[in-house]
Amino acid sequence: MYIRRTLRPTWPVRASGLLLAAALLISACSSGSSTTTASTADAVLAALPRSTPSALSPYYGQKLNWRSCGVPGFECATVKAPLDYAKPGAGDIKLAVARKKATGPGKPLGSLLVNPGGPGGSAVGYLQQYAGIGYPAEVRARYDMVAVDPRGVARSEPVECLNGRQMDTYTQTDTTPDDKKETGQLVDAYQKFAEGCGARSPELLRHVSTVEAARDMDIVRSALGDQKLTYVGASYGTFLGATYAGLFPDRVGRMVLDGAMDPSIGARKLNEDQTAGFETAFRSFAKDCVRHSDCPLGGAGTSPEQVGKNLKAFFQQLDKAPIPTDDPDGRKLGEALATTGVIAAMYDEAAWPQLRGALTSAMKERDGSGLLALSDSYYERDADGKYANLMFANAAVNCLDLPAAFSTPEQVEKALPAFEKASPVFGEGLAWASLNCAYWPVKPTGEPHRIVAKGAAPILVVGTTRDPATPYPWAQSLASQLSSATLLTYVGDGHTAYGRGSACIDSAIDRYLLHGTLPPKGKRCS
Structure with missing residues (x-):
């Protein structure tokens, strides 16, 4: 369904931070089969052998040749x-691998790999534009900040x-x-998208699974x-x-999984959960x-249900008569x-004022530029x-x-x-978005598992x-x-928690990364 990615104020308004409606078309297939059998639900990802197979030894023996990559303070390399x-x-x-070396002071703690989500988000871009400069100074002082796309x-x-x-x-x-x-037009769109991927990346499509990407990370760790x-x-x-x-339990150091996914559920359940x-x-x-005077969806006292109905009615108007931008x-x-633009802003409450302004322009001035900008940022x-x-x-x-x-x-x-019960506003579009992987040119290689x-x-x-x-x-x-x-809970809005304004969350994660100290069980922050 929607892309699972993470937005930061300095990171482009997208979807690990922001996500959308026709994007619904693309990201709907991020889950398992529509029905999950008992045997599938009980399946567990098996660990790989501890010893490295001889055929993989050349990959594990690589040395990274770091070079300048155009962004001050960062180095880049390539690994096979x-x-x-x-x-x-x-x-x-x-x-592609990028690094920003530890700045000191303090004893170096090795490398800290970061990934912003997606799937499809550029970890290298995330490191250079946010994590490498926006992570807490104490963390950047002790760790080489590293990312691999x-x-x-x-x-x-x-x-x-x-x-384009x-x-x-x-x-x-x-x-x-x-x-x-x-x-039929929607099905045709899904088919053309799938056919385009199959024609332009025929071999690669068979080898971009999360399991393969995780194995790649172990090669990077070794390098x-x-x-x-x-x-x-x-x-x-987090997935x-x-x-x-799951593959390399003995090689896990300190690991933070923020905005976690559940690998054990099938597609129908996953998509309904996300819709809700x-x-x-x-x-x-x-x-x-409705607490703000510039809200175009209702005034003080208007219920969330009515606000949703008002937005749905606006969407239906656009379905019949799109407006200029x-x-x-x-x-x-x-x-x-428009739906994509609205959903994009759901990823971070900091985007809500921008969304109010965009909706006001669209609904009252018949200018759709603001919502289009939100949508474009989501689609990159x-x-x-x-x-x-x-x-x-x-x-x-x-x-x-x-x-x-x-x-x-x-x-x-x-x-x-x-x-539609899960979401009167977005449910219909998200249900249809869940169809797109039906036309994919490559058969899936995975199943839901614990x-x-x-x-x-x-x-x-x-x-x-x-x-x-x-x-x-x-x-x-x-x-x-x-x-x-150990589960750490943020009681609040938005997608993910680290670096989004909660001192309680940030200090708990920083203590873990720097000292290995976990928060107490049941810890909740707001």
């Missing part, structure tokens, strides 16, 4: 990994699918079809000279980190909105882009109409990791009541009670699965 771990000698993939992402041989004009068409596709004709992996993963990055812990999460976030926004390419704001579309590969990698990873939620439009139609990571060092799982993209019950579930996990 086998494209197919089952055939290590059959071809390699090159992975996962295979198929950004600088690591990116998956490609559509050109094709993506413009795709992101404007109606995700709330009113009849068979519009349903860095670290005995253990110290890691902070946000949103989808990547937990997968690493966006509704929870929207209700918080609605309560806040200042876009030089002539794009208008229709229902799909630049002013020249070019898209980053975020959405392509997102689909490629999600559709490979686990089977799609639905196989046919008829299955979606039967599920609509449940999704991750126990028996023998791993203590792991810190962080959950936010009103997180829209990774609902709090997922953090509770992951913490209960991991044999060495």
Whole structure:
């Protein structure tokens, strides 16, 4: 469904921090099959042998050749990994790695790998634009801050699918079809997207799973000279980190999983949970909105239910008659882009004033530019109409990791009541967004599973009670699965918790990273 990524005030308004409606089209397949059997639910990710297979020894013996990469204070390198771990000698993939060395003072603690989520978010970009300068000074003083773009992402041989004009068409596709004709158009959009990925990245699509990305991280760990992996993963990055812990429990150092995912649930459940999460976030926004005089969705005393109805009515108006924007390419704001813009702002309450202004301009002045800007930032579309590969990698990873939620439009139609109950505002679009992996050109290689990571060092799982993209019950579930996990709870709004303004959360995580001291069980912050 929506991309699971992490937004920071200095990080582009996107979706590990921000996410959207036609993006619904892409990220819907981030979960397991629509039905989960008892045997699947009981499946546990098995650890790999402790000894390195001889065929992988050349990869584990690599030395990184650091060089300047254009951003002051940062170094970059390339590391090789086998494209197919089952055939290590059959071809390699090159992975981009970036580092900012520890600044001191204090005893160095080795490398701290960071991943902002997605899947599809650039960890290198995140490090250079936020983590390498925005993480607490005490952490940056003791750790070399390191990031690797996962295979198929950004600088690591990116998956490609559509050109800019094709993506413009795709992101404007109606995700709330009113009849068979519009349903056919939506299905056609999914098929063209999948066909584009299959045509442009045919071999890579078979080898961008989270398991493979986690194995790549172990090669990077070895190349860095670290005995253990110290890691902070946000949103989808928690799934990547937990997968690493399941595969290499004896190599886990200090690991923070913030905005946690639940690897044990299937697609139907996952997508419904996330739909409910966006509704929870929207209700918080609605309560806040009506306290302000510039709220176009209602005044003081207007209930969240009525605010939602007012927004839904506006979406329906846009479905019939899109409104102008200042876009030089002539794009208008229709229902799909508007929904994406609204959902994007649900990732961080700091974006709520911007959303109020954008909605006011659209609803009262018939100017959709503000909502279009939010949508474009989510899709990583630049002013020249070019898209980053975020959405392509997102689909490629999600559709490979686990089977799609639905196989046919008829299955979606039967599920609509449940999704609309989960979210009267967003449920219909999110249900249809869950169909896109049905047309993927590569069969999935994974299934839902529990991750126990028996023998791993203590792991810190962080959950936010009103997180829209990774609902709090997922953090509770992951913490209960991991044999060495402690759950830290942030009682608040927004996606993820670290570095978002809670001194209680930040100090607890910093103590763990710097001293290995976990917060007490049941610790809650606000």
